Amino acid sequence: MFLFAFHVTSVENMDTFIVEAKLKPDSTSTRHLVCHEIIDESYPVGRSIRILNMFPLVNDKALKQAFDSVSSVESVVFDDDTKEQLFPQKEIKYRTVVVVFKNATALIELTDKKVQVVLTSKEHPLENTLDIWRENYNKSIISCGDIIRRINAVVDKYDEEAAKRKKEVKESTEADEEGWITVRRGKPESMKREHAILEKNKAKAAKKKRLEADVAEMYQYRIRESKLGQLRQLREKFEADKLKIAQIKAGRKFRPF
Numbered sequence: 010m011f012l013f014a015f016h017v018t019s020v021e022n023m024d025t026f027i028v029e030a031k032l033k034p035d036s037t038s039t040r041h042l043v044c045h046e047i048i049d050e051s052y053p054v055g056r057s058i059r060i061l062n063m064f065p066l067v068n069d070k071a072l073k074q075a076f077d078s079v080s081s082v083e084s085v086v087f088d089d090d091t092k093e094q095l096f097p098q099k100e101i102k103y104r105t106v107v108v109v110f111k112n113a114t115a116l117i118e119l120t121d122k123k124v125q126v127v128l129t130s131k132e133h134p135l136e137n138t139l140d141i142w143r144e145n146y147n148k149s150i151i152s153c154g155d156i157i158r159r160i161n162a163v164v165d166k167y168d169e170e171a172a173k174r175k176k177e178v179k180e181s182t183e184a185d186e187e188g189w190i191t192v193r194r195g196k197p198e199s200m201k202r203e204h205a206i207l208e209k210n211k212a213k214a215a216k217k218k219r220l221e222a223d224v225a226e227m228y229q230y231r232i233r234e235s236k237l238g239q240l241r242q243l244r245e246k247f248e249a250d251k252l253k254i255a256q257i258k259a260g261r262k263f264r265p266f
Contacts, residue, residue, distance in 0.1 A: 024048075029125045030075070032064070032135075039125065040064075046116060047107065055113040059088075062103045064128070066141075069106075071133035075126040076108055080115030084108075 024046040029039045047057040063072070069085040076082050088105040110116070118124060129135055 024120070026120050028060075028119055029123070031125065031127045033129055034127050040128075044119070052107055052109055053083075056083075056110045056115060058108050058110075058116065058119070060106045060108065063106045065102065065104045066135045066138070067128050068133065068136055071129050072106060072108065074130060074133055075128050076110070076115075078126060079118050079124055081111040082108060083111045 026044055028042040028044055030042050031039055042063065043061045044058045045061070046055075047059055048054060069087065072085045073082045076085075086107045086109070088107060
């Protein structure tokens with residue numbers, strides 16, 4: 010069972026109204042469809058309405074059958090195909106649908122009288138979400154024919170650009186009416202390849218230099234620590250030698266002064 014309630018306010022330049030709808034014939038709760046008359050020229054004026062909060066699993070055939078109970082329906086058009094957004098999103102977005110009637114009296118029936126429509130039936134039940142997922146998945150698969158067409162399009166575009174460049178080179182080497190030849194600066198393909206190879210080697214050398222610098226920086230700390238250790242040892246030895254010399258001087262028996 011689905012139970013929805015909407016607070017409808019007046020919209021400028023729109024004739025907004027509510028249509029009560031049941032999801033199934035045996036449903037005890039009703040759904041409030043927010044509708045407004047279309048007054049621009051995108052659809053037939055006077056007999057077209059836009060429903061703003063249609064449940065996404067209701068298809069166009071079921072809607073046509075539902076509003077046929079009010080008046081003959083000419084067409085049902087969904088503004089946005091929300092079915093493609095059902096997966097992998099967790100929330101199901103409501104769809105916007107346009108219903109075009111054959112007669113203008115349908116709008117009078119919907120606005121002046123309390124009309125209730127049934128959105129689904131045995132002939133047109135709710136669409137299966139698994140079927141929608143399977144349909145969207147099948148659309149996402151690229152067939153071999155599509156791949157071949159895409160490859161051929163890329164190859165044709167490249168051939169067209171190559172022929173255009175060749176034509177420009179040929180025209181640049183031909184003499185004009187006065188016998189002059191316009192010479193343009195350009196590099197042959199072999200020089201372009203050599204330049205690309207040089208740039209690639211230069212990038213490799215720069216990368217190798219950066220790695221060596223990183224390694225040197227990593228070992229620089231150890232080198233500094235080893236030097237500090239050697240300096241500490243020399244200072245300790247110096248202090249020990251000073252103490253030893255002082256002890257020797259103090260133990261001398263001969264004192265001339």
